[in-house]
Amino acid sequence: MKGELLKVYYYCAVVVVVIINGVVDGAASTSSKHKGKGGSGRGICSCYFVFGDSQADNGNNNDMLEREYGRARADYKPYGIDFSSSSSSYIPTGRFTNARNVPDFIAKFLGFDDYIPPFRTTKSRTILKGANYASGGAGILRETGRTLGQVSSIKKQLENHNYTISQMHTLLGSSSKINRYLKECLYTVQIGSNDYLNNYFMPKIYMTSTQYSPQAFATALNKNLSQHLKNLYNYGARKVAIFGVGSIGCTPYARENFEHTGLPCVDEINSAIQLFNSGLKSLVQHLNANLPSAKFTFIDVFQISTVDPLNYGKMVLDAPCCEVGAGAMQCSPFGKVCKNRGDYMFWDGVHPTESGFKLVASRAFNAKQPGEAYPFDINHLVHLS
Numbered sequence: 504m505k506g507e508l509l510k511v512y513y514y515c516a517v518v519v520v521v522i523i524n525g526v527v528d529g530a531a532s533t534s535s536k537h538k539g540k541g542g543s544g545r546g547i548c549s550c551y552f553v554f555g556d557s558q559a560d561n562g563n564n565n566d567m568l569e570r571e572y573g574r575a576r577a578d579y580k581p582y583g584i585d586f587s588s589s590s591s592s593y594i595p596t597g598r599f600t601n602a603r604n605v606p607d608f609i610a611k612f613l614g615f616d617d618y619i620p621p622f623r624t625t626k627s628r629t630i631l632k633g634a635n636y637a638s639g640g641a642g643i644l645r646e647t648g649r650t651l652g653q654v655s656s657i658k659k660q661l662e663n664h665n666y667t668i669s670q671m672h673t674l675l676g677s678s679s680k681i682n683r684y685l686k687e688c689l690y691t692v693q694i695g696s697n698d699y700l701n702n703y704f705m706p707k708i709y710m711t712s713t714q715y716s717p718q719a720f721a722t723a724l725n726k727n728l729s730q731h732l733k734n735l736y737n738y739g740a741r742k743v744a745i746f747g748v749g750s751i752g753c754t755p756y757a758r759e760n761f762e763h764t765g766l767p768c769v770d771e772i773n774s775a776i777q778l779f780n781s782g783l784k785s786l787v788q789h790l791n792a793n794l795p796s797a798k799f800t801f802i803d804v805f806q807i808s809t810v811d812p813l814n815y816g817k818m819v820l821d822a823p824c825c826e827v828g829a830g831a832m833q834c835s836p837f838g839k840v841c842k843n844r845g846d847y848m849f850w851d852g853v854h855p856t857e858s859g860f861k862l863v864a865s866r867a868f869n870a871k872q873p874g875e876a877y878p879f880d881i882n883h884l885v886h887l888s
């Protein structure tokens with residue numbers, strides 16, 4: 504394994520704080536340029552709609568009937584311990600990390616004063632700013648995550664978006680006004696991880712791994728997602744960033760529960776993910792070529808989340824920060840947490856700490872390497888006319 508360059512990948516990314524600070528400062532200075540110009544209708548983004556899974560969810564699952572902790576809900580301690588200033592008397596929001604997630608950072612880079620509210624709580628005029636439909640445990644396939652409770656698949660999230668749009672009639676008037684509004688908004692989609700970790704690689708519960716080869720499964724997911732993305736386009740979306748799946752074969756959960764003889768990551772999982780990601784990149788090209796004025800872009804989270812531990816010094820790559828029970832993905836309720844959270848790549852068994860989310864968001868917004876965002880990063884995307 505080329506000893507000195509032992510590459511470690513992880514779910515959706517991770518990083519050393521020192522590096523991130525540089526990256527984020529860059530992104531933040533760009534975003535401050537937009538401040539105050541939102542809503543001018545000159546190609547600057549004043550609305551942002553979020554679709555996805557637990558990487559993006561900010562509380563949509565909090566009302567789920569299933570109240571068991573760890574079943575696709577994160578509105579229990581220690582989740583959110585660093586979200587507000589007080590770490591002793593805080594109320595967890597439902598974010599699947601210690602503080603902010605990817606859409607929180609993107610909203611900040613775009614110059615929004617606050618995060619985009621969860622669909623569950625949106626009302627009246629706030630919908631003009633956008634909504635977050637993401638649901639932890641959700642996937643592209645409807646059955647994905649069903650063991651976790653009533654999660655909202657991507658299809659359900661689009662239905663919720665249709666409802667939001669219907670509410671815009673009283674605020675904006677005609678359909679043509681609404682469409683003119685919606686085409687300037689930013690849309691991000693982060694989905695697919697659960698179709699692997701909570702479906703294909705859960706053979707005791709799901710049959711997919713006996714029915715599909717990894718390539719056939721990736722193709723089926725790509726095809727299915729393609730239909731949903733066309734629907735999103737038909738609802739008026741034009742500027743859409745699609746996030747690929749991160750290297751979930753390197754999460755503490757995967758390392759704990761799957762064979763990975765001699766390697767730091769579970770190769771079988773990462774290879775399957777790569778097939779999905781490469782199909783997704785082709786899909787983006789296809790949509791841009793075939794849908795008039797579509798501006799889709801692919802964010803290569805797998806590439807962004809590739810970390811060389813030698814450059815990352817004492818960063819803890821192989822253990823979660825919070826206490827995670829045997830075979831579990833999420834933090835044990837009210838369990839212990841590490842003190843030096845900035846030194847940990849992983850918050851729980853599968854989700855990065857805020858530091859990791861910040862890295863992905865920063866690179867998605869201002870790409871540093873070729874291929875991290877294809878054909879363009881989000882900062883470029885929101886400025887296109």
Ligand SMILES: *[C@@H]1O[C@H](CO)[C@@H](O)[C@H](O)[C@H]1NC(C)=O
Pocket residue numbers: 662665666669
């Ligand atoms: C979207 O909502 C409208 C009601 O505002 C409804 O007539 C239409 O059928 C919905 N479309 C889909 C695809 O569900």
Ligand SMILES: *[C@@H]1O[C@H](CO)[C@@H](O)[C@H](O)[C@H]1NC(C)=O
Pocket residue numbers: 644645646726727730
């Ligand atoms: C997506 O998958 C679901 C089953 O999970 C299926 O019912 C649906 O027809 C698929 N859609 C496409 C476009 O393949």
